[in-house]
Amino acid sequence: MDSVDKTLDELGWRPFFSAQMSELDDSGSRPFRVMAVHRGKIVVAGEGGPLDIQPGFGDGLAAEDHPTVGDWVLVDSATCQITHILQRANLFKRRAPGGDQKTQLIAANVDTLFIVASCNQDFSIPRLERYLILARDVGVHPVIVLTKTDLTDKPEAFAAAARDLQPGLEVESINGKDPASAARLSRWCGMGQTVALVGSSGVGKSTLVNTLRGSDTIATQAVRTADDTGRHTTTVREMHRLDHGGWLLDTPGMRELQLTDVASGLAAVFADIVEAAEQCRFSDCAHNSEPGCAVQMAIANGVFTPTRLDRWRALVAEEAYNSASPAERRALDRLAAAAARRK
Numbered sequence: 001m002d003s004v005d006k007t008l009d010e011l012g013w014r015p016f017f018s019a020q021m022s023e024l025d026d027s028g029s030r031p032f033r034v035m036a037v038h039r040g041k042i043v044v045a046g047e048g049g050p051l052d053i054q055p056g057f058g059d060g061l062a063a064e065d066h067p068t069v070g071d072w073v074l075v076d077s078a079t080c081q082i083t084h085i086l087q088r089a090n091l092f093k094r095r096a097p098g099g100d101q102k103t104q105l106i107a108a109n110v111d112t113l114f115i116v117a118s119c120n121q122d123f124s125i126p127r128l129e130r131y132l133i134l135a136r137d138v139g140v141h142p143v144i145v146l147t148k149t150d151l152t153d154k155p156e157a158f159a160a161a162a163r164d165l166q167p168g169l170e171v172e173s174i175n176g177k178d179p180a181s182a183a184r185l186s187r188w189c190g191m192g193q194t195v196a197l198v199g200s201s202g203v204g205k206s207t208l209v210n211t212l213r214g215s216d217t218i219a220t221q222a223v224r225t226a227d228d229t230g231r232h233t234t235t236v237r238e239m240h241r242l243d244h245g246g247w248l249l250d251t252p253g254m255r256e257l258q259l260t261d262v263a264s265g266l267a268a269v270f271a272d273i274v275e276a277a278e279q280c281r282f283s284d285c286a287h288n289s290e291p292g293c294a295v296q297m298a299i300a301n302g303v304f305t306p307t308r309l310d311r312w313r314a315l316v317a318e319e320a321y322n323s324a325s326p327a328e329r330r331a332l333d334r335l336a337a338a339a340a341r342r343k
């Protein structure tokens with residue numbers, strides 16, 4: 001791992017974190033950043049070099065009170081134990097696979113989320129939209145990265161479609177195999193900046209990571225073991241140093257995040273529809289053919305398309321399902337089965 005002796009600034013230290021130090025009044029402790037979480041140890045980096053810390057902080061507390069990769073923690077200089085986790089700028093988490101709905105922390109304090117998609121038949125607006133919802137929900141700055149521009153004559157058409165997703169959305173088109181082209185992303189990868197990436201299989205995430213890491217390519221695909229869903233995932237969770245001085249947080253789970261508990265992200269990405277729906281005459285309007293439906297009115301006025309409304313409905317249903325308890329899910333399953341029988 002690449003956490004040799006680094007200054008706090010190089011590691012991503014910000015006023016947001018230093019301001020918390022004065023409040024905590026813990027003069028015996030110093031800040032370190034969590035670089036890797038292994039089963040038996042947590043590796044942190046800070047002034048004075050990397051340290052290995054025994055896990056155990058947060059035992060008995062809620063999942064969110066455990067340290068995760070990207071966290072800033074205070075470490076007691078005498079005992080070498082974590083004394084605090086500083087409040088996070090943002091946090092990626094998910095429900096663990098399986099029925100018990102336990103929360104798993106994935107990554108903290110990410111500055112930029114690269115949402116990766118390729119300029120070919122795999123390009124899908126609904127898929128990009130899902131990742132965008134996630135980014136807005138977590139409160140991380142999203143950048144759409146379109147790869148494989150070298151394989152199309154019309155890269156601009158893909159970029160235009162992506163830019164249409166939300167006003168002001170940043171979109172960069174690159175050939176992920178070409179360092180000169182991938183350098184378009186360097187302004188988010190500079191000293192002290194932390195990036196993470198999401199995108200479906202085959203879009204070029206590993207290729208891009210290797211290009212951004214330059215000489216320091218991914219340590220031969222880490223160790224692969226089957227997780228409890230039977231799929232293969234890498235077991236290391238760590239921060240990788242990027243050529244331009246930033247950090248890449250590439251953890252298992254980051255790549256296959258589901259839409260769970262993302263109601264605020266959904267509302268942010270579909271603000272146009274949500275705002276229209278608030279103007280409907282009936283508060284329980286289904287936006288079909290009810291009188292006074294402001295959503296149908298907005299469609300008639302060209303504010304958004306019927307397809308966009310359909311996508312929003314599907315995502316709202318999916319998020320409700322993923323966020324439901326097992327009992328609520330069974331009820332939703334029964335409703336869906338009954339609806340299918342009526343068709």
Ligand SMILES: Nc1nc2c(ncn2[C@@H]2O[C@H](COP(=O)(O)OP(=O)(O)OP(=O)(O)O)[C@@H](O)[C@H]2O)c(=O)[nH]1
Pocket residue numbers: 147148149150151174175176177199200201202203204205206207208
């Ligand atoms: N021509 C071209 N090929 C690319 C580009 N980016 C990736 N590829 C190729 O696309 C294939 C898939 O790339 P990966 O980097 O493995 O994709 P991934 O997103 O990491 O896929 P998973 O590991 O399944 O999640 C590889 O054969 C890459 O060489 C690009 O910008 N241009």
Ligand SMILES: [Zn+2]
Pocket residue numbers: 277280281285286287288290292293294295296
């Ligand atoms: Zn309506």
